[in-house]
Amino acid sequence: MQTASERLRAAFFPNLRWVLTKIERIAVPLLLVAVWEAFSRSGALPQALLPPPSAVLHALGDWMFGIDGSAQDYSGTWLRNALASTMRVAAGFAIAAALGIVLGTAIGWSRAIEATVEPTLQMLRPIPPVSWIPLAIIWFGIADRPAIFLVFLGAFFPVLMNTIHGVKAIDRNLIRAGAMMGASERQLLTDIVVPAALPSIFAGLRIAVGSAWMLTVTAEMVAVKSGVGYVLWDSYYFLRYDMVIAAMVSIGLLGFLSDYGIKLLMARVLRWQRTTVRRGA
Template identity: 75%
Template sequence: MLHLIRRGERLVVPFLLIIGWEIFSRSGLLPAALLPAPSIVLHSWADWAFAIDGSSQTYSGHWLSDALASCLRVLTGYAIATASGVLLGIAIGWWRWVERTIEPTVQMIRPIPPVSWIPLAIIWFGIADKPAIFLVFLGAFFPILLNTIHGVKTSDRNLIRAAAMMGATEQQMLRQVIFPAALPSIMAGLRIGIGSAWMLTVTAEMVAVKSGIGYVLWDSYYFLRYDLVLAAMVSIGLLGYGTDLLLKLLMQSTLRWQRGQTVQGR
């Protein structure tokens, strides 16, 4: 019973927000077209997903294909960012010559907003999936890279000395000591990166792609369908929450050894 109550606590704030939103939308303080009530948004969302009455017009019944298109772009760009960010982060954090050679360039590129790359991405890759994947990569790469560097540099030196005394090679040191020690920081970077990945794929779909949830959001804005705009926003939030939850579960199963070292709130 207590377990169910604790799970229900997560629904309290969303429930209150929805009730408050419904009351405010129906109060007449704003035109209903500018801020559709949640009930209207839910109806449009249902038609977008299941084609119940055609109220979402050309998007009726297409939610699943739009969501899959966005997910594919996110996962592709995110996978590339994860592989390159972790490998480069370990190299920068472990070898001083790599840090001196590469990190200044990385730190110079990092402050450039990913959205400012959109014109070049379109020129380089055209109007297709590739510019969206490129922007997702940029958004996820730097959080993963910096957290990996931090994890490597803050690894327990006593563990490194112990492994060296036991005759571990550099490859064994990196694989069996440094990577596991840096894993909590890497996982934190992965969770930050997935949020950035969703933000960037939606931005790219608004400009450089003709499919996906971001495209539906932007196209609906042009036709003053703010119910679909809000449905798209909620869809992005739920998909982002779902992918973050999967990462959190992966983190819990991977870092079981760390559970005894963390403080659990009541």
């Protein structure tokens, strides 16, 4: 039974606990932004070198919605640039995910494929994807394709390694159970091995989407003439540090959203793993 005071509190503050946890979560970021604003306005550094959050927000607002033209050439171009970057991430990531899962499953499943293919991949893996930039440019020119190639390189290995691990870690008896129920080798792969490896594959996909954004931005700084990374680098040349920071914020936001998208997909696909997924890992 609730006491009268408890009922009263429940009526007036239905989500008191919820509000408290929200405050708990945003207190530190708010404080940091406030300190930054105060420091930036104090004049300890020229404001051009460390624009206050309010200026960054102003630049971002104009870049997004073209309010007063303060972002100059970029006024109102945010969506176009964000889409350009996102398309590159999506294309490179999709190719990497498809190839990484297929090849990773094959390597994890078959000793013969592992012996023939894996050493080559392990030799390529330590080469940082960014060091491919010169070759990417001479092979693919200055446009989307070198960026997609780099994104692919960065996203491929995390998916591959995690898929191999997931496939190799499968309980042998699960395979035996499948064979006992009359599964062909192809059915073992599609109906048992891949589903069983999915938690590990998703871990790889989440790492991969982070790499994908890192490499898109890098590629856009060097080899492409559009996208959020290009805006960031171009603003640096024009000493628009408010725009530089606005671009950084945008990249962070886009990266967060794509990771969130994968997390949502993961929660759907790995519904059976209730306890772990619900806590949001």
